[in-house]
Each structure stands twice: as C-alpha cells, then as structure tokens.
Amino acid sequence: MSKYNKEQLWGLFSKLPDELKDTVLSEDTADSILSICQRHEIKDEKISKIAELVGNSLMGLLPPDELQSSLEEEVDLDHEIAKKVSQEINRFIFYPVKESLLSFYKIEFTPGGKIIKLSPEEKEKKRVKSAGTKDVYREPIE
Numbered sequence: 001m002s003k004y005n006k007e008q009l010w011g012l013f014s015k016l017p018d019e020l021k022d023t024v025l026s027e028d029t030a031d032s033i034l035s036i037c038q039r040h041e042i043k044d045e046k047i048s049k050i051a052e053l054v055g056n057s058l059m060g061l062l063p064p065d066e067l068q069s070s071l072e073e074e075v076d077l078d079h080e081i082a083k084k085v086s087q088e089i090n091r092f093i094f095y096p097v098k099e100s101l102l103s104f105y106k107i108e109f110t111p112g113g114k115i116i117k118l119s120p121e122e123k124e125k126k127r128v129k130s131a132g133t134k135d136v137y138r139e140p141i142e
Contacts, residue, residue, distance in 0.1 A: 004061070012059050019100045024058050029093055036088045040081050049075045054089055063105050064094050 004012075013021065023029055033054060037047045053070050056062040062070060067089060071082035094101060 009059070012061070016059060017100045017103065019097050020058050023093070023097050024055055029054070032092045033089070036085055036092070039088075040085055042077070042081070042085070046075050046077070050085070054093060057094065058097070058101075060105075064090060064101065065105075 013024065016024070030051065033051050034047065037050060042050070050071065053062060053067060053074065057064050057067055068082050068086035071077045071085055072079060075082075077085065
C-alpha cells in the first residue's frame with residue numbers, strides 16, 4: 001500500500017463520519033488491537049503496522065476484506081494467524097461501525113466476523129428486500 005503524507009491523511013480524516021473519526025482516535029480501538037495482538041503473540045514491532053492497517057481501513061484506504069492479505073504481505077503474519085487476527089478486528093473494531101464502513105465499501109458482515117464483498121446488484125437487492133420487510137420486534141405507535 002502506498003504511503004500518504006500527513007496532509008493527505010488529515011484531509012481524508014476530516015471528511016469521515018463522526019462515528020469513524022471517534023473509532024480511529026478511540027483508546028478502545030487501540031486497546032482492542034493490542035489485546036488481539038497479545039492474544040496471538042504478535043511482537044511489538046508488528047503491532048504498529050497492524051494499527052496502521054486498521055486505521056487505513058477505517059479511513060477508506062484499505063477495504064476490510066483485504067485486511068487479511070495485507071496482514072500476510074505487509075506484516076508478514078502466517079496465513080492462519082492473519083485470518084484469526086482479521087476476524088477479531090472485524091468483530092471488535094469494524095462491526096460496531098459497520099453502517100459507516102458501508103458508505104465506503106460494498107461489503108457485508110456475516111456471523112463470525114467474515115466480510116463478503118457485494119456486487120452493486122446484490123447490494124440493491126438487499127436494500128430493496130430489507131425496505132420491504134416488516135420489523136416484527138417493533139411495537140406499534142398509537
């Protein structure tokens with residue numbers, strides 16, 4: 001992935017939805033990344049690169065479904081470790097802000113932290129289908 005200078009990154013950051021800005025700067029995000037890395041015994045020098053990749057995904061520079069391959073190539077993680085780390089990042093960091101991420105990427109989160117890329121036609125079908133379904137959990141307003 002090509003490097004961006006500070007001005008370019010701040011320009012992108014300033015255009016983010018507030019929810020994503022908060023996530024990028026959140027101490028909880030940093031704690032989650034550290035916890036995930038410690039759980040998988042990832043060395044300190046690789047943690048900052050993982051944090052950079054997560055930040056790039058949150059800022060629209062790296063599609064979340066490409067995180068695993070970036071972890072393998074750029075951080076030099078084993079395939080299985082990269083898969084587990086990316087699943088946990090999807091679950092704990094990306095999933096809570098999935099609506100905001102959908103504005104950048106045509107993706108869907110599935111149970112278990114997996115991300116799938118949707119074609120524009122699939123995305124439209126899902127939107128139309130969900131718009132036409134009744135929410136059985138919502139109480140009627142009188």
